[in-house]
Amino acid sequence: MNTLVLIPGRKSLRYAGFVAGSETCTGTIRGFRWQGPRAALDEVRTIVQAVGLCDDVPDVVVHGLFGGEDFPGPAALDQDALVRLERVARQSPLHVAGLIETARAVQEVFAGMPARLAFETSFFVDLPLRERTYAVSPDLSHKLALRRWGYHGLYHEAASREASRSWRKRDCAPSPRILSICLDAQPEIAAVMGRRPITVTSGATPLEGLPGETNSGEIDPAVALALAGEAGLGPEGANALLVGESGLSGLVGRRVRLDDVLTSARSECVRAREVLLYRMLLASGTAAAALGGVDAVVFSGRYFSCSAVVAQHVLPHLDRAGALGPHAGEWTIFAKPLETVLADTATLH
Amino acid sequence: MRIIVFNCGSSSLKYRLIEMPGEKELAGGEAERVGPKTAEPARIHHQVSGKKETIVVEMPDHATAFTQVMRLLERDPELVPDAIGHRMAHGGPNFKQHVILDDAVMSELERIQELAPIHNPPAVRLVAACRRLYPTLPETVVFDTVFHATIPEVARSYALPAALVAKYGFRKYGFHGTSHQYVAQEAAKLLGVPFEKLNAVSCHLGSGGASLCAVVNGRSLDNTMGYSPLQGLMMSTRSGDLDPAVALTLLVRAAGNGAAVEGLLNRKSGVLGLSGMSADIRDVVARAADGGAADIDQLAVAAQVYLWRIRKYLGAYLTLVGRAHCVIFTDTIGEKMPHVRWAVTAGLQCFGLDIDPERNDAAIVLPADLSTPSSRVRILAIATNEEMAIARFSYDLLSRARAERIAQ
Numbered sequence: 183m184n185t186l187v188l189i190p191g192r193k194s195l196r197y198a199g200f201v202a203g204s205e206t207c208t209g210t211i212r213g214f215r216w217q218g219p220r221a222a223l224d225e226v227r228t229i230v231q232a233v234g235l236c237d238d239v240p241d242v243v244v245h246g247l248f249g250g251e252d253f254p255g256p257a258a259l260d261q262d263a264l265v266r267l268e269r270v271a272r273q274s275p276l277h278v279a280g281l282i283e284t285a286r287a288v289q290e291v292f293a294g295m296p297a298r299l300a301f302e303t304s305f306f307v308d309l310p311l312r313e314r315t316y317a318v319s320p321d322l323s324h325k326l327a328l329r330r331w332g333y334h335g336l337y338h339e340a341a342s343r344e345a346s347r348s349w350r351k352r353d354c355a356p357s358p359r360i361l362s363i364c365l366d367a368q369p370e371i372a373a374v375m376g377r378r379p380i381t382v383t384s385g386a387t388p389l390e391g392l393p394g395e396t397n398s399g400e401i402d403p404a405v406a407l408a409l410a411g412e413a414g415l416g417p418e419g420a421n422a423l424l425v426g427e428s429g430l431s432g433l434v435g436r437r438v439r440l441d442d443v444l445t446s447a448r449s450e451c452v453r454a455r456e457v458l459l460y461r462m463l464l465a466s467g468t469a470a471a472a473l474g475g476v477d478a479v480v481f482s483g484r485y486f487s488c489s490a491v492v493a494q495h496v497l498p499h500l501d502r503a504g505a506l507g508p509h510a511g512e513w514t515i516f517a518k519p520l521e522t523v524l525a526d527t528a529t530l531h
Numbered sequence: 532m533r534i535i536v537f538n539c540g541s542s543s544l545k546y547r548l549i550e551m552p553g554e555k556e557l558a559g560g561e562a563e564r565v566g567p568k569t570a571e572p573a574r575i576h577h578q579v580s581g582k583k584e585t586i587v588v589e590m591p592d593h594a595t596a597f598t599q600v601m602r603l604l605e606r607d608p609e610l611v612p613d614a615i616g617h618r619m620a621h622g623g624p625n626f627k628q629h630v631i632l633d634d635a636v637m638s639e640l641e642r643i644q645e646l647a648p649i650h651n652p653p654a655v656r657l658v659a660a661c662r663r664l665y666p667t668l669p670e671t672v673v674f675d676t677v678f679h680a681t682i683p684e685v686a687r688s689y690a691l692p693a694a695l696v697a698k699y700g701f702r703k704y705g706f707h708g709t710s711h712q713y714v715a716q717e718a719a720k721l722l723g724v725p726f727e728k729l730n731a732v733s734c735h736l737g738s739g740g741a742s743l744c745a746v747v748n749g750r751s752l753d754n755t756m757g758y759s760p761l762q763g764l765m766m767s768t769r770s771g772d773l774d775p776a777v778a779l780t781l782l783v784r785a786a787g788n789g790a791a792v793e794g795l796l797n798r799k800s801g802v803l804g805l806s807g808m809s810a811d812i813r814d815v816v817a818r819a820a821d822g823g824a825a826d827i828d829q830l831a832v833a834a835q836v837y838l839w840r841i842r843k844y845l846g847a848y849l850t851l852v853g854r855a856h857c858v859i860f861t862d863t864i865g866e867k868m869p870h871v872r873w874a875v876t877a878g879l880q881c882f883g884l885d886i887d888p889e890r891n892d893a894a895i896v897l898p899a900d901l902s903t904p905s906s907r908v909r910i911l912a913i914a915t916n917e918e919m920a921i922a923r924f925s926y927d928l929l930s931r932a933r934a935e936r937i938a939q
Contacts, residue, residue: 312835316773317765318796319804320829328777381843385774393690398775401689402757403796405701406775410782411789413699417779423692424775432692456685464753464847471846475881502853504907505846505881 184240185525186230186292188223190214190284195222198521199235207233208521215280219287227291241528242297244288245520246281247333247388248274249301256304256527259285259297267299273327274387300527305335306379313381313472330390332372332382334364334483340523341482341516342374348514349478359473359507361466361500363492366483367440368394371462373469381472383465389425392461395440398428399461430454444488459495466496470505479506479513486515533557534925535604535612536918537597537661539654542566544596547918548610551926554919558610560603562596577603579610593653594660601665615661615670616925618709618917620650620760622674624700629677629924631932632658632670640672646704647759649797669932671925678708681750689758703762705754707735711744712751713920714861714913719749721898722909724856731857732848734841735915736864736871738811739767743841745848752851755844761797765840767810770800772840806833816870841875849882849908857909858884866897866914876910883907 183203189196195214199207207230211222230236244259250270257263264285271278281299288297306314314330316323323329332338342360349358357376364370369392373381383391383400393399401424409420430443433454443454470476479497481489493513500506518526532552538545547559560577573590576583577600586603590596604610617632623643630636640658644651661670687703689696696702711733718733719726726749733744741764745752755763765771778792785791803810807829808818815837819830849855859865860872869891876886885906894901894912902910 311832312839315805315832315836316777317770317802317805317836317840318773318800319807322804326777326780385777387774387776389776390772390774398690400772401691401701401775402703402759402762403770403773403775403778404759404761404793405689405691405757406778407782407789407792408699408701408758409695410779410787413695417782417787421776421779423695427692429690432695433688433690435693453685453688454690457688457690460685463850467847467850468843469846470850470881471842471879474878499850499853503850503855504883505850507881 183529184235184238185528186226186235186240186242186295187245187521187524188226188242188284188288189245189520189524190219190280192280195219195226195284196521197226197230198525199230199233199240200522200525201233201235203525205522206235219284220291223284223287223291239295242288242292242295243524243528244281244285244297244299245524246277246299246301248277248303248331249299250274250303250327251307253299253301253304254307256298256300259288259299263299298528300336300524302333302335303331305339306330306332306382309379309382316386328386330382330385332370332379333368333384333388334366334370334372335379336520336523336527337364337366337482337516338362338370338372338374338379338382339377340518340526341480342377344516345478345480345514346376352509355477358477359475361469361473361476361479361510363462363466363479363481363489364483365440365444365481365485365488365492368392368397369440369458369462369483371465371469373472375473381469392465393429393433393458395438396426396429396431398424398432430458433457439485441485441488444485444491455491459492462492463496463499466500467503467505470500470503475505475507476500476510477507479510480516481513482516482518484519486517489513489515532613532926532929533611534614534616534922535600536616536618536921536925537657538618538918538921539593539657541649541653544593544600544657545918546600547922548604548612549919549922551922554922558604559918560600562590562600565590565593565596567591575599575603579607593657594664597657597660598664612668614925614929615665615668616921617654617658617661617670617672618921619654619672619674620676620706621647621704622676624702626672626674626677627680629671629673629928631928632662632672636672637662669929671921671928673709673921673924675706675708676704678712679705679744679751679754682753686753701758703754703757705742705744705751706756706760707737707740707742707744707754708751709917709920710735710861710915711742711746711754713917714859714915715744715746715749717898717913718857718859718911721900721911721913722856725749730852730855731859732845732852732855733859733861734845734865734875735862736841736860736868738813738863740769741766741841741862741864743844743848745851747852753848764844765805765837766801767812768798768801768803770796770804802833802837805836806830812837812864812871813868816868838871838874841871842879845875846879846882849879855883855908857911860910860912861915866912869894872901872910872912884910886910
């Protein structure tokens with residue numbers, strides 16, 4: 183079976199073609215937004231046709247960040263899905279509006295090919311009520327469609343699935359308690375009971391939680407209000423600062439990547455690394471309490487190669503507190519890139 | 532030395548007169564409805580040696596309340612204070628120790644009072660009134676933030692641009708420090724561990740505010756509250772942790788009215804906002820348990836979210852502390868609600884916590900050990916006594932100052 187994976191971003195479109203499960207081509211189309219998705223997708227079609235991907239009609243998988251409760255799993259890209267996306271757009275206008283535009287262009291450019299949407303939030307649709315609820319009035323939550331989400335559900339789900347599989351080989355307990363640590367530009371930690379997420383560090387938006395490359399992560403809400411008011415940035419300016427100029431880059435004082443911060447010996451990175459690892463330690467303890475202990479630890483994400491740095495900091499603390507099961511110290515890595523995870527959704531669901 | 536300790540709320544003034552160093556409580560009480568007139572008259576509940584009386588008297592401000600309290604005490608020469616100890620919620624970045632009041636302290640208190648706009652301004656006005664009306668009485672100021680001055684930079688830093696942090700001072704301060712320190716010291720005595728060696732998680736669960744504190748070697752390593760008391764656990768009327776993007780969305784909806792959003796998140800959220808019924812978690816748990824309320828699901832959700840947040844932070848801090856000697860529950864909810872203590876610790880044997888349901892339910896006289904004999908980490912309920920803690924700090928400060936004067 184052939185699969186074409188499309189990952190639309192803010193500025194670029196990533197694509198990957200798989201023939202019989204093997205990646206045959208991959209790349210990025212720059213200027214995706216300003217030239218419009220149609221032109222970028224035409225370019226992708228030309229590339230994948232040249233490598234023979236379309237000789238056998240491929241499944242097209244389109245990545246979405248936010249699908250809300252309307253998308254509890256991957257869904258066929260059809261009229262019904264577009265109607266549901268329009269509904270979801272009210273909750274996450276920036277992300278979803280761009281996705282709708284891309285999805286319509288996919289229908290045109292890849293007409294006749296079965297296409298599906300796969301969302302990062304789907305894994306977290308059934309997050310327990312006590313975890314997903316904010317302590318504000320239910321009316322307000324309803325009006326704003328306010329609840330906690332995770333934004334690396336595809337990694338967490340695939341990594342947990344693999345960790346569960348490994349666990350079952352060595353133990354008969356059906357549902358291992360998994361600490362899933364996704365090392366991406368916006369890192370995220372989830373507690374997963376077997377296949378079900380119990381907690382996650384992100385919030386209503388990806389801004390809450392761990393500090394990312396440019397995201398502040400969790401701060402006192404009063405600080406957000408002070409940035410908008412006392413600092414004179416206004417709500418939009420404060421949001422732009424918290425999303426785009428804070429986090430690890432804010433701490434270091436220049437734009438940095440997560441792997442730089444986790445591995446660099448440069449002094450300006452050391453403090454940012456300490457802040458990140460400290461927050462990861464607390465989040466791991468939170469996950470351990472939510473699960474009642476940890477049987478397995480699995481790392482995933484674009485920067486999985488930095489797993490050892492995090493493991494060496496976090497796991498001894500969990501162990502000393504007594505929260506690690508007998509095999510959890512033998513942490514594992516789920517090394518597949520997002521493109522492959524998305525391609526796998528075509529066969530798994 | 533007789534020290535009168537004042538704990539100033541926005542519309543109340545609690546006081547205790549304590550003989551030090553014997554720690555004997557001589558008198559105490561509370562002035563209620565201080566400020567503008569309300570439906571019921573302002574009054575002082577005053578107590579001396581178990582005898583209670585209520586005095587109805589107009590108290591348009593804390594200075595008047597203070598004067599009235601002093602008049603009540605001055606009826607008996609044995610109850611005239613030798614010194615005044617004040618509780619101050621926020622000490623800002625510069626007060627890393629409790630202090631004896633002088634001109635410099637006064638001016639710094641006035642400068643930083645907007646860091647805690649609900650708590651500090653009335654307390655600062657009270658300090659000023661005490662100075663003006665009783666200029667010869669020494670005064671001390673004990674800050675809730677001082678115990679947290681040891682929180683390391685890595686834990687107190689927000690991931691924000693350095694220039695912004697330098698300009699506006701955004702950082703974690705932590706609160707309830709006086710209570711956390713007091714119960715941690717009491718726990719150390721109870722367990723026979725030197726305080727400088729105590730590792731613990733202290734859970735100050737008040738009927739209003741609430742926070743957890745990670746204590747390592749007798750020092751605060753982290754506290755769930757942040758730059759302000761809004762961050763952290765779900766509280767009676769405060770939302771606790773909230774996606775900052777949501778706070779900004781609310782600000783847009785409020786047409787930029789920051790005070791309205793702060794009011795919403797500080798006074799209409801938390802247990803009150805989520806339950807829609809009461810700001811007191813005791814009411815919510817009771818109604819959710821008896822099943823009689825029509826909106827039972829919402830009450831159950833409010834109770835679950837409240838307990839879940841405590842449990843999550845408990846796990847985070849137990850991981851941070853490592854080998855903890857104990858988990859301490861204190862203040863109104865922590866001392867009086869066995870259900871809360873049980874719900875947040877049950878199933879955490881992986882962290883060495885094994886609560887004994889019978890001991891937990893029976894714990895009325897405090898301090899009490901609620902854990903099974905085999906529990907690696909002791910689970911304790913200890914009554915907080917912030918006024919006593921303030922009296923101790925004040926006595927130490929004043930005694931040291933006197934000794935220094937004599938030495939000179």
